[in-house]
Amino acid sequence: MSQKTVLLAEDDASIRLIVNQTLVGEGYAVRATSSPEALERWVRNGEGDIIVTDVYLTDTPIFDLLPSFRLARPDLPIIVMSGQNTILTAASAAEHGAFDYLPKPFDIDQLSETVARALKSGKGTTSPKPRLSQTAPNPLPLVGRSALMQDVYRVISRVMNTDLTVLIEGESGTGKELAARALHDLSTERTGDFHAIDLATMTPEDVSTQLFGKSGTEGLAHSETSTLYLDEIGDLPLDAQTQLVKLLREEGGARIIASTRKPLSRLVDEGAFREDLYYRINVVRIDLPPLRARKEDIPELVQAFLVRAEQRGLARKEVEPSAMDLLLAYDWPGNVRELENLIFRLAALSSDPVISQRDVERELRAESLKDLTAQASLEHEIETLLNRHVMADLLKGDASDERIYQKVLEQVERPLIKLALTITSGNKLKTAALLGLNRNTLRARMRALGLADT
Template sequence: MDGTVLIADDDRTIRTVLTQALTRAGCRVHATGSLAQLEKWVEEGRGDLVITDVMMPDGNGIDQIPAIHKARPDLPVIVISAQNTIVTAIRATEADAFEYLPKPFDLPDLMAKANQALSRRPRRNDATAEPAAPSAGSTADPAMPLIGHAPAMQSLFRMVARVLNADLPVMIAGEAGVGKTIIARSFHELSDRRDRGLVFLTSADAGEKSVMQATEKSRGGTIVIENPAGFDQAAQARLIGLIEATETGADRAEAPRFVATTGPDPQADVASGRLRSDLYYRLAGITMVVPPLRARVDDILPLASHLLARASAQGLPERSLSEEAATLLRAHPFPGNVRELENMMRRLALTASATAISGSEMREALSQQGGGRGAPAMQSAAVPLDGVSPVAGQIPADDGPLSDSVEAHLQRYFDLHGDALPPPGLYDRILREVERPLLQVALDATGGNQLRCADLLGINRNTLRKKLTELNIEVTRRRKLM
């Protein structure tokens, strides 16, 4: 790797680690905790790559990108940020950042992106063009938070940013309560169609008059079709007619964009006959899957804090989570996903007896959530939440909390398919989904030391290496950087 890298981050540790890593890779590095200093270096002609944080003491790193590109059109910028929201990803894309990486990030991943940026410069088609500044309409979050640093959520955010203004229908799949409608709304409110109409069509609005008037009401904006599989066959035929009319209309500039929200497996809806295949293929120009909250456990507490802060801004008492309450909340499986979490935080904001929500208050709130067949019972504070005995250090073999939790998740997966069965190959798929996070957590816990990891897991080192290769898990020492 060759080139000069300019780093702007107010965290001294990150500056030091990045400087050492890039220097070892063969780069020359200038690091600063000030955007003003970064701007000076750019104007002086220094640097072949910029790596910048977003929230800096003297400004916003994304807001600085247009000025960087104006002064140096060929200078790539990599954005790193602890603001793990969809708006951050979109604003970084609009500002023409080379890449956006959420904190905490994998150092090898950042090094690979830096190498790509240095290898591909100059990368802009028009070196004299001044990039457009991020639009003002992109700076506000939608009504519900779209927060997440889990890889699946960051991948989703990047995809939304890439196709935000594309003339392409989008299908958003996921369980109930994950925020599909909010993402659908984001496709309108954060896009260049934001000043036009936004129309929602549900099975209750499936009449011929409502469907045929949707285009007129949208005025070239966005039409969101919620759960098209829930429409009867006649209504689905009307939707097909609506889409075809916009595709063949004389004024394509006034054609709306179609965004559909569906259950977690729209292809199963097609196979069962609930969703017409010709409607599915018209709507699934690109399909995005929103992960359930239980698949991104590390996002639960940031989301909870955000929801409590928003409740306070709306006039409810200011609340925070005690350590015990946070531990209990993080262990909850959340079958109702983000919607369940939001309802719970609003209720606790109203009913908590002190500023810090106590463990007993959280335990009571969680017990009121109920649960379906196989739902794990709430545990007392004396019982460890991860199912491991602090005395014996053993995982219960049969009906302990871990076994109950796995059974609950599997039962919910079957329930999501209604009267139909899940797709074939369930055994290998479930084992793979359990095995991958187990190996990743064990590697993180042992600092990437494969010998210690194999000993921890109780397997042969060659077996561990084989599984790492099969699952495409990259092994690095001290994999995460704060």
């Protein structure tokens, strides 16, 4: 087999060097450049077996060059790299026929594996269907450049122009409807309307009428160019589930995107959700991460919400670094929606152009005071967790396991200490005072719990 040649286009010299060395080490010949003109010339001359390129070469978007590449070399696979890492970039790469999209920074082994897959597939670009604009108003329905969100963007970009049924799972406030709207809005195939139905607030009769229509009329589910978003499908009544199964057996009709905050697999086990419907809905699944798992996205989210607040007529505001540190330390049980509401509230109520740490503390403390009236709810949640995770051990009645009590206390104490350390930036003296402990006691508990004591 003859040696394959990679055309590498990257204007960052350090990245170009690393990628070059890696691909040479994998046995490829590499021609590297930072010039879009050189890349165009190589493609026109029939050189290379695959392109690995950044989205921007100097000031030239690679998407402007792909139509000519497709005409000259329709079977030439292209892998796009990008440091912008937004859903718009991933969607544009897919729409312009790129074999794959790699957000920077990426694992170098991932790049090697992707190059091998692309060469094996023999697939080049397809006819581009551009409809996206970097300057379009509010072009980014989902915000965040974390690795977890990159996984979300990649799935959306790969299935947005299909009619596959999608299940979006995630906690309340993570942006499930935004992900569904992105699938619809970024699609070149769905030219109809986006219909969102909140199943948690509807009666079975309402659901049946909206989805399937009354006698002699067609419901929302029959529009072939529209998207039907079924929010909280886990709350769908069993009789309506039966009708939905019938709809999904039919050809055509609206694309179905469903979301749930409840694990549907568990509902199936409990007999509260039809197994056949679960497997029809769960063709492609998107898992939206909670905000506490992607805190590196908080600064960008805050900036996006401040811009939106200004667009709504509020004064321009900034957030001081210490206030941002406090936002990063908080765990956001209400996820992105809670952060958005807080930023809008601060933008409206703060009289200064800069939102201070004291402003954030005041608002979070007010929320905490509200939570004090819901201690019974907290205790109920703890009891629910104990029933789920500890009940089986207690039912065994095994007196030889004397550590059940201690295990439960440790599993509560460990995250409590970790949270306090996060808030105090690791200052153990402040952490001890915050928790009402002696410093030596804190150190002893950290050692016992396996927490680093540095």
